[in-house]
Amino acid sequence: MRLIDTLSRKQPEHTGGPTGRVYLKAKGRYADYCDLCWRPSEVTAKGDQRDEDNRKLSTSRRFCSEHNPQTSASNYRRDLKFKADFWAEMENIRKLGLARYDTKFKFIPDETTPSGWELHLVPVSAHPEDVRRAAYALVHSKLRGTPAQCLAMKMQGLSPQETAVRLGITDRTVRLALSGVMPKLKQAEVIRWGEAPRSRIASRMAPQTCVL
Ligand SMILES: [Zn+2]
Structure with a gap:
């Protein structure tokens, strides 16, 4: 019982439990995780998105949506220092x-x-x-x-x-x-x-x- 308690204590909600973990795989030269935090890069999270005219959206290959320099410039600048x-x-x-x-x-x-x-x-x-x-x-x-x-x-x-x-x-x-x-x-x-x-x-x- 103590072992089960220990294991369950080591599984925070964001992990989805012992079988809920996903190991991200970088696609080609895209970064799997954001350069500045623990979130997946936008391309990893959403894919390489395009609009109706098949133009590429500003989906970042290196940063998550919180740190995309084009859409979240202030967050990007704040965390770049770290x-x-x-x-x-x-x-x-x-x-x-x-x-x-x-x-x-x-x-x-x-x-x-x-x-x-x-x-x-x-x-x-x-x-x-x-x-x-x-x-x-x-x-x-x-x-x-x-x-x-x-x-x-x-x-x-x-x-x-x-x-x-x-x-x-x-x-x-x-x-x-x-x-x-x-x-x-x-x-x-x-x-x-x-x-x-x-x-x-x-x-x-x-x-x-x-x-x-
Ligand atoms: Zn980030």
């Missing part, structure tokens, strides 16, 4: 084998950070869509940097004062960063796990429910 980090984090997820962990997030040793640890979101499975969701959620949630480092040091048992000295910032900044971590993780969870009903998103994101 593209390099998004792709780097997808590579990290694969390299570090993060999909094997049964947690929402994971600190992995990283000598380049002040705490010696770096925060990663764990994909719900190794499926490309889930890897993309976890990478997108992390880079768009503003968890990296000070919030993640403050959380890592708190988990190492450092006080806010000690953390402030190590990071060269004020106590107040540390406390603010720590109080902001849980709302950010909850916001990221909506993307990592998949779309949840609106009422549940609202209650999950309510700041008063955030306790560290």
Whole structure:
């Protein structure tokens, strides 16, 4: 029973259950997924659409409908800034084998950070869509940097004062960063796990429910 519970917990609604997953196949030189997120590219999702006169519609080969530069220019410009980090984090997820962990997030040793640890979101499975969701959620949630480092040091048992000295910032900044971590993780969870009903998103994101 416990195993069944574990398995069912690892199958968010967007997956349609264990048999509901679709592995996208790129058609020719079209991208299977959007360059900027976890959604299928427009051509993969809709096919190469044409109007009545057989003229090609502006169906993007590289982007989803949310990020099509011709029809959603502002979304495209907003998320283009995150593209390099998004792709780097997808590579990290694969390299570090993060999909094997049964947690929402994971600190992995990283000598380049002040705490010696770096925060990663764990994909719900190794499926490309889930890897993309976890990478997108992390880079768009503003968890990296000070919030993640403050959380890592708190988990190492450092006080806010000690953390402030190590990071060269004020106590107040540390406390603010720590109080902001849980709302950010909850916001990221909506993307990592998949779309949840609106009422549940609202209650999950309510700041008063955030306790560290
Ligand atoms: Zn997209």
